[in-house]
Amino acid sequence: MENILSKDLDPKFKFDVEAYPGGENIKLCYACGTCTAACPVAGVNDDFNPRKIIRQVLLGMRREVLSSPMLWQCIQCYACYAKCPQNVKFRDVMKALRALAVKEGHVQADMAEELVRLEESMLKLRRDAANLLVADRPKYAALKQRVDECLASLKS
Template identity: 40%
Template sequence: MTETDGSERPPATLIEPIDMSTLDASFRREIQSMPDGDELSACFACTTCTAACPIANQWEYKPHQLIRMIILGMRDEVLSSKEIWECLTCFQCQERCPQKVRVTDIIFDCKNLAAEEGKIPDAIRNLARELLEKGQLYVITADWEREDLDLEPELPGLSTEEFKTILRNTRTGRIVGGE
């Protein structure tokens, strides 16, 4: 081997080397078992998803990297990333994937796994609380505006109780209750 300057530093690389001992090989199977993960391993890292993403330029982990990280088993990094929650869910990456990987849907799956572990942004937790309390995202406040337009002041047919009952017993209830 050629002698260099004699220092013990690792060689310079384009990205930080991945510590193999921290990888979780079961993460790939976990995602594949979820509703949209069938095609995950068809990814050949062509980066088309990243080229299609309108916000990848400000992400540390680009869409193709997130998919590669899932395949490698970088579970903590993916589930703790801000990127999965900033995903616009615009489906442009998924639409253009030549391998039919359901990229956006897989990011939805990641958010569900993260939420199950309590890794959820405060703004989203607040939204969960509001959904549970109000039984809907938006509540009619200006009923006079509706009447001016010949509409019923309240929304005909609306019933919010069933929505609350269902979500109290699913993860939404656990997220809000487990604060």
């Protein structure tokens, strides 16, 4: 595990997040982990952990958080938002972190728009796959194989 040096921590970070629309309640988190347990992205990616991201913000790990691809993996689904006992609204905290990441130059300014386009493509793929699953199993199997190959190639 990477060591955290106190000289690299930014004690202002949590206040900057708190001041951004959506980040207002971040300091209410008491680290119960309910958000992580409810999150569908955490369910398929052990490295994605809303509770940990909040701890990192509160610790002042500005560069690590704002430059992390984890910020852009959230699908903005509200599961964490609905379950949080402290009303932290982590979905909205993510929006605040994304805005700060763009503002501070960690990602290109069109990142949010590109994600919307990607999500539209994913939804169309899911729609077509579901149609094939009902109507044409061999074509569905061929599509699934191509998707699996594509995912495997991203890991290699």
